[in-house]
Amino acid sequence: MLQKLFYYGRENNKKTVRSVFVLLTAIFFGIIPFWLTYQIILPAIHGESISAGYLLIRVLGVLFSLILQGYFYGKGLALSHEAAYGTLMNLRISLQEKLEKQPLGEIQSRGVGVLKKMFVDDIDSLELLLAHGIPEGLSSVMGVLTIYLVMFLVDWKLALLTIGSLPLGILSMMIMYVIGKERMGDYYQSAQLMNHTIIEYINGMEVVKVFNKGGESFEKYKTAITNYRDFTLKWFRACWPWMAGYGVLIPSTLLLTLPFGSYFVLNGYSGLAEFILVLCLALSIGIPLLRTMSFLSLAPQIRYKIISLENLLDKEDLKSGLKEFHGDNYGVEFINVTFGYDGTEVVRDINLKMKQNTMTALVGESGSGKSTLAKLFVHYYDVKKGAICIGGQDISQLSLKTLNDMVSYVSQDNFLFNISLMENIRVGKPDASDHEVMEAAHKAQCMEFINRMPLGFDTLAGDCGNQLSGGEKQRITLARAILKDAPIVVLDEATAYADPENEEKMEEVIERLVENKTLLVIAHRLSSVVRADQICVMEKGQLSAVGTHEELLSCCSGYQELWYASQKSADWKLGKEEA
Numbered sequence: 001m002l003q004k005l006f007y008y009g010r011e012n013n014k015k016t017v018r019s020v021f022v023l024l025t026a027i028f029f030g031i032i033p034f035w036l037t038y039q040i041i042l043p044a045i046h047g048e049s050i051s052a053g054y055l056l057i058r059v060l061g062v063l064f065s066l067i068l069q070g071y072f073y074g075k076g077l078a079l080s081h082e083a084a085y086g087t088l089m090n091l092r093i094s095l096q097e098k099l100e101k102q103p104l105g106e107i108q109s110r111g112v113g114v115l116k117k118m119f120v121d122d123i124d125s126l127e128l129l130l131a132h133g134i135p136e137g138l139s140s141v142m143g144v145l146t147i148y149l150v151m152f153l154v155d156w157k158l159a160l161l162t163i164g165s166l167p168l169g170i171l172s173m174m175i176m177y178v179i180g181k182e183r184m185g186d187y188y189q190s191a192q193l194m195n196h197t198i199i200e201y202i203n204g205m206e207v208v209k210v211f212n213k214g215g216e217s218f219e220k221y222k223t224a225i226t227n228y229r230d231f232t233l234k235w236f237r238a239c240w241p242w243m244a245g246y247g248v249l250i251p252s253t254l255l256l257t258l259p260f261g262s263y264f265v266l267n268g269y270s271g272l273a274e275f276i277l278v279l280c281l282a283l284s285i286g287i288p289l290l291r292t293m294s295f296l297s298l299a300p301q302i303r304y305k306i307i308s309l310e311n312l313l314d315k316e317d318l319k320s321g322l323k324e325f326h327g328d329n330y331g332v333e334f335i336n337v338t339f340g341y342d343g344t345e346v347v348r349d350i351n352l353k354m355k356q357n358t359m360t361a362l363v364g365e366s367g368s369g370k371s372t373l374a375k376l377f378v379h380y381y382d383v384k385k386g387a388i389c390i391g392g393q394d395i396s397q398l399s400l401k402t403l404n405d406m407v408s409y410v411s412q413d414n415f416l417f418n419i420s421l422m423e424n425i426r427v428g429k430p431d432a433s434d435h436e437v438m439e440a441a442h443k444a445q446c447m448e449f450i451n452r453m454p455l456g457f458d459t460l461a462g463d464c465g466n467q468l469s470g471g472e473k474q475r476i477t478l479a480r481a482i483l484k485d486a487p488i489v490v491l492d493e494a495t496a497y498a499d500p501e502n503e504e505k506m507e508e509v510i511e512r513l514v515e516n517k518t519l520l521v522i523a524h525r526l527s528s529v530v531r532a533d534q535i536c537v538m539e540k541g542q543l544s545a546v547g548t549h550e551e552l553l554s555c556c557s558g559y560q561e562l563w564y565a566s567q568k569s570a571d572w573k574l575g576k577e578e579a
């Protein structure tokens with residue numbers, strides 16, 4: 001466990017070690033008052049009188065010791081907190097680096113709730129353990145061992161009595177630990193589910209209201225938080241008697257020392273002075289002893305948390321190479337491509353060639369695997385079998401940056417960052433000048449609604465997000481793609497949000513975007529792809545036919561059905577408008 005922490009601690013490890021020694025110093029200053037008390041009591045026991053000066057020096061000694069104990073304790077905690085937050089930062093960066101190497105599709109399918117809990121809550125919860133548990137625990141271990149050594153040197157019989165209640169305390173702690181370990185997994189799962197449900201509830205509020213699903217959705221939310229409460233309470237209920245047991249038994253160093261020690265003194269087995277000294281030291285050791293034991297019980301928790309964080313990300317990395325593109329053209333080829341989510345194949349043996357600067361359309365029923373092929377092409381996932389090549393080069397050999405520079409992917413999700421519209425478009429080409437951004441916005445027909453905004457291009461997307469229609473947001477993402485000007489373009493339902501009024505505009509925008517580009521387009525509206533150089537019909541994860549619109553219409557029954565269905569829906573829309 002310490003090995004893991006030191007791995008993530010790196011440059012902070014020295015501070016952690018320093019904090020342990022500074023806290024150890026605080027512990028020793030905490031023991032001095034007990035030592036001085038012993039010095040005051042000792043002459044009285046021997047019937048000797050003590051001078052005012054003797055007493056004053058020791059009282060001042062107690063005061064200074066307490067002040068110094070406070071100073072070193074504060075300094076030690078400051079160091080341990082600096083080290084803890086540094087370690088947490090390293091842990092977050094390492095996890096983020098691991099996450100970056102994983103398939104984007106996997107990350108998206110995990111859900112925001114799980115990732116938020118992992119990056120924020122789980123890592124934050126380690127702070128208590130790192131800033132207090134470990135440094136205070138380690139310094140307490142050293143402090144306790146030193147004091148015991150002194151006590152054993154003074155009188156080993158009395159020293160043994162001080163640890164008499166320890167076995168029962170440790171037993172109580174072990175029982176608590178075993179109970180806790182059994183329930184830890186359930187507890188973390190219920191916390192993750194609660195996070196996920198809360199985020200889903202908030203994100204889906206609009207749908208919930210529109211479809212009157214308030215009761216149902218609130219029920220799910222309520223169940224998740226009730227489960228979390230129940231798991232937590234069940235855990236605490238099972239643990240608290242043992243917690244109370246060890247909390248009382250471990251610091252009870254006098255439980256056996258007082259009765260049996262008195263017996264030893266009365267029968268001449270131990271000296272009175274030694275007895276008093278051991279009593280004073282035993283009293284001083286209670287708190288550090290408890291901290292030592294608490295630290296030992298914390299260790300498995302830290303280990304559990306770090307391992308569960310790592311396990312969550314312990315998926316295979318995306319197979320991306322470091323090579324630059326050295327193909328001689330931007331033609332694309334899918335060779336025997338097979339892929340499945342969680343072991344279930346959703347696309348099988350796909351063979352498809354797209355010549356440079358041609359348009360290929362993927363059509364097919366919902367769920368036939370069109371978007372999956374697009375995501376494989378932009379390398380959100382690794383193919384399970386086969387290969388996807390650009391200009392003859394396998395995309396898995398290319399660095400993600402090289403691939404991303406070559407391909408513009410416009411999906412159905414029009415995510416806008418909460419930065420200005422100007423910067424949102426500039427995402428397509430970070431070094432573009434304002435003039436270039438404006439030109440792209442103009443080509444994407446964004447000017448009419450950007451000019452409507454009070455701050456124009458400087459309007460924050462978050463501020464205007466609600467004022468922008470789905471089609472307008474889509475045009476912003478198309479402006480990004482126009483600005484990027486990549487040689488290959490993938491459009492996945494890029495006109496999905498366009499209303500009839502917008503549709504024509506969008507078509508024009510797309511015409512401009514794809515001029516002299518290799519284009520892969522997925523569209524439900526078949527009328528928008530009739531001019532494609534080739535149309536590929538997907539059926540249940542396989543390519544059932546490839547040809548032009550005319551060829552497929554004359555001989556492919558699957559395509560005929562799709563075409564007539566799409567014509568019907570267009571007529572229905574037209575009818576609705578006329579009415």
Ligand SMILES: Nc1ncnc2c1ncn2[C@@H]1O[C@H](COP(=O)(O)OP(=O)(O)OP(=O)(O)O)[C@@H](O)[C@H]1O
Pocket residue numbers: 105109341342346364365366367368369370371372373
């Ligand atoms: N992240 C995922 N995890 C598991 N299964 C998925 C995931 N994404 C898609 N699928 C499944 O894979 C199959 C193909 O989905 P895909 O989105 O590729 O189809 P599609 O033809 O693009 O559908 P649509 O036209 O409705 O967008 C479907 O059965 C779908 O349920």
